Amino acid sequence: MSARLLCEGRVVIVTGAGRGLGRAHALAYAAEGARVVVNDLGVGLDGTPGPDSPARQIVDEIRAAGGEAMAHGGDIATTGGAASLVGAALETYGRLDTLVNNAGFLRDRMLVNLDEDDWDAVLRVHLKGHFLPLKHAAAHWRAEARAGRTPQARVVNTSSGAGLLGSVGQGNYSAAKAGIIGLTLVAAAEMGRYGVQVNAIAPAARTRMTERTFAETMTAPGSGFDAMAPENVSPLVVWLGSAASAGVTGRVFETxxxxxxxxxxxxxxPTADKGARWTPSEAGEATLKLLAEAEVPGAVYGAR
Structure with missing residues (x-):
């Protein structure tokens, strides 16, 4: 008798699934028996529209391997696009079990050169593009729970080391990715009563967004193991999106x-409490003593 696949019977949405990490996640979920909704708007690295969406290619690849998948090309940073994404899963497969928020792009600039449009565009796709699919999926799962059909629902959000430590030249991206962590913690606290677990990953892998950073293939000596391959991140994402991760929520994993x-x-x-109002000089003196006792924060990526 063959072993049961980890996600057999589950329906999984992956946003930004046409390339890079999203593609790897979609294929990995399909390999574990999930029916996958492959969302990709098909835009360039800077978020401008491309000639062809790759979502259909990933669907064809999954089907060729014997899996089930459908393509969705809507803009998940709009209410209509996010609602249609969740609706497509429900209409096609009759259920939704896991949402993987992954879509994103970069517009890197030093802060003094960062245009308002570059700020808005990056926060829109990363942060709003996480919020809206999560909102519509959560509304469905809450309705299911209230109807007596409490789901084993999972959400995996995609943050970054830039959201944890900051990254020089990526003020917009770092702010968006830090916001995703805050959103993850709130969603986990609010939705747990409805059978929804929400976690975030901070992955490092070679994708279109990081190909300059990870231009050189990093391998373990003699093993042929490509440490920067996006496929290395997907096993954790699949497990977090499965029923096997029961009890794990509100966590952030670097992978x-x-x-x-x-x-x-x-x-x-370290804390100091005077029990009364400090003078500015006293507050400064106390703060310097506390900082001497505190751990040194991690360095911002790219700082010298």
Whole structure:
């Protein structure tokens, strides 16, 4: 008797699934028995429309391997596009179990050169593009729970090391990715009662967005293991999106190559309490003493 696949019977949406990490996730979910809704608007690296959406190519690839998938080309950073994405899963497959928010692009500039349009565009696709699909999926799952059909629903959001530490030349991207972590924590707290688990990953892999950063293939000596391949990130994403991850929610995981790290966020460090109002000089003196006791923060990516 063959072993049951990890996501057999589940319906999974992956946004930005035409290339890079999203493509790897879609194929990995399909390999574990999921029916996959492949969303991709088919835009360029800077978010401008491209001539052809690759979503259909990924669907064909999944079907050729014996899996089930459908393409969705809507803009998930709009209410209509996000609603139609969730609706497509429900209309085609009759259910929705997992949402993987992955879509994004870059418009890197130093802050003094960062145009308002570049700021708005990046926050729109990354942060709003996480919020709207999550909102519509969560509304469906809440309705299911209230009807007595509590789901084993999963959401995997995509943050970044830039959202954890910051990244020089990526003020818009870093802000969006930090916002995704905040959104993840709130969604996990709000939706747990309805059977929804929400986690985030901060992946490092070679994609269109990072090909300059990871231009050189990094391999373990003698193994042929490509540490920067996007396929290395997908096993954790598949597990988080499966019923097997029961009880895991509100967490952020950094994943790169063969490494998985549980990221621990803001916690109270050294504290001083006068019990009354400080003077500015007193506050400064106390703060310097606290900083001497505190851990040194991680360096911002790209800082010298």
């Amino acid at each position: 790169e190559g063969g490494r998985i790290t549980v990221m621990e966020g803001w916690r109270p460090g």
